Amino acid sequence: MGQEKKEHPKEKSRLHPRNKHRERYDFKLLNAACPELAEFVVINQFGDETVDFFNPEAVRLLNKALLKAHYNVNNWTIPSGYLCPPIPGRADYIHHIADFLRSKNFGKIPQGQKIKVLDIGVGANCIYPIIGATEYDWHFVGSDIDAVAIENATEIINQNPPLKENIELRFQESEKTIFKGIIAFDEKFDVTICNPPFHTSAQEAQSGTARKLKNLQAENKREIVLNFGGRSNELWCEGGELAFIKRMIIQSKKYANSCFWFTTLVSKESNLRNIYRELEDANAYEVATLPMGQGNKTSRVVAWTFLTAQEQIAWKKARWN
Numbered sequence: 163m164g165q166e167k168k169e170h171p172k173e174k175s176r177l178h179p180r181n182k183h184r185e186r187y188d189f190k191l192l193n194a195a196c197p198e199l200a201e202f203v204v205i206n207q208f209g210d211e212t213v214d215f216f217n218p219e220a221v222r223l224l225n226k227a228l229l230k231a232h233y234n235v236n237n238w239t240i241p242s243g244y245l246c247p248p249i250p251g252r253a254d255y256i257h258h259i260a261d262f263l264r265s266k267n268f269g270k271i272p273q274g275q276k277i278k279v280l281d282i283g284v285g286a287n288c289i290y291p292i293i294g295a296t297e298y299d300w301h302f303v304g305s306d307i308d309a310v311a312i313e314n315a316t317e318i319i320n321q322n323p324p325l326k327e328n329i330e331l332r333f334q335e336s337e338k339t340i341f342k343g344i345i346a347f348d349e350k351f352d353v354t355i356c357n358p359p360f361h362t363s364a365q366e367a368q369s370g371t372a373r374k375l376k377n378l379q380a381e382n383k384r385e386i387v388l389n390f391g392g393r394s395n396e397l398w399c400e401g402g403e404l405a406f407i408k409r410m411i412i413q414s415k416k417y418a419n420s421c422f423w424f425t426t427l428v429s430k431e432s433n434l435r436n437i438y439r440e441l442e443d444a445n446a447y448e449v450a451t452l453p454m455g456q457g458n459k460t461s462r463v464v465a466w467t468f469l470t471a472q473e474q475i476a477w478k479k480a481r482w483n
Contacts (some may be wrong), residue, residue: 174250176455177188180255182232183250187211189222196227204218206311213430225287233296237321241314244286252289253297255427258463260298261352262423272352272482275301275328280421281308281408282313284331286314290355295328298444303351307334317351341417349420352481357424358406386444404433411440411466416470422477425465434456434464 177184189211199213202220206212213220222240228249229235240246259279264271265358277300281290284304289300289311306312312333319325333343345351414424428434434451441449446466454461471476 177366178234178254178261180257180260181250181253183228183253187228191231192224192227196223199223199227212318218246220249221397225249226430229292233292234324234478235292235296235318235322238287238318240286240468241310241316244311244314247285247287247289249293253475254292255463256297256455257291258454259294259355259425262425262452262463262465263353267478267482271298273297273300276481277301277353278303278351280305280351280354282345282354284311284315285319286311288315288318288329289351289440290357291329292318295325299328301327302329303344304331304332305334307337309333310449313431338409340413341420342413345420347419350481351421353423353425354414354421356410358371358403358410358426402431404436405426407433407437407464408440411437411444413448414466421467422469422474423467424442425463428462428464431460434462437464444468 174184182239189199189203193203199220202217202223203211203215213224213281213325215221226238239334260271263277276299278293279294279300279302281302282307284291284302284348286308288304291304294300294302304312304315306315312331315331319329319331334340335343338341348413407428410424410426414421428437438449441464446468447470448467450465452463452465454463
């Protein structure tokens with residue numbers, strides 16, 4: 163006997179209410195947006211349309227279709243081996259940041275190109291700037307230490323003229339610095355965002371991927387692991403997530419007057435205590451933690467500012483109103 167069709171909730175309720183991906187994927191819409199996707203759409207054991215998420219090409223085409231259907235982005239692609247991120251989760255970060263800024267702005271989301279966002283580690287995919295520019299008309303600067311990533315992201319922007327006014331890219335020459343060489347003298351950013359490298363080494367990154375695949379009972383695990391998206395600088399760095407964020411906090415203090423809010427994703431809850439301690443040592447004036455839920459995974463964004471209450475009022479009066 164075959165398995166009964168599984169009943170799914172109509173919406174992924176843990177995603178942000180404004181997230182365009184709360185409902186199950188509409189493959190009729192997605193196939194129309196990206197005809198190449200159709201050959202990768204399969205029916206799973208519960209009778210639902212899906213794609214093989216262990217097939218890098220299927221995931222790439224799914225992203226291409228989502229960006230075309232929901233954000234009017236044409237000809238999106240990434241080089242082989244580069245990170246192909248889940249778009250719903252990326253959209254959630256942007257929407258939570260919008261709500262956070264709204265909470266500091268009398269209930270109104272600051273919108274328009276006057277709002278400037280720095281995406282630290284924009285990647286070859288350029289996903290955060292695409293979503294933020296499309297949803298809120300924010301102006302983005304994307305930085306990365308990978309020249310190929312910058313080159314590919316530049317090509318995506320060139321293929322989509324409406325993005326040119328909202329997104330610019332800057333190559334970070336030093337692997338040790340985050341803001342220096344990127345933020346120009348007298349340049350102001352309203353918020354920075356970052357999805358830091360999670361693992362401490364290439365071996366740990368590959369082991370983590372293998373564990374995920376084992377939990378999902380994938381076949382041909384070795385081949386999939388070797389083809390799994392993500393370059394070294396995208397997945398790991400010395401000291402992992404905690405070391406990267408601590409370095410960011412220390413360096414952010416030198417740019418205290420250049421940015422209103424610094425933010426970063428924090429995947430490991432166990433890192434929060436050390437992050438809060440580092441922020442206290444850096445004399446951050448205000449710290450906030452924004453919970454995020456995606457599927458069965460719980461994550462969060464930590465935000466901090468060095469601006470005093472009076473400086474925050476002056477900033478908003480000059481830039482947000």
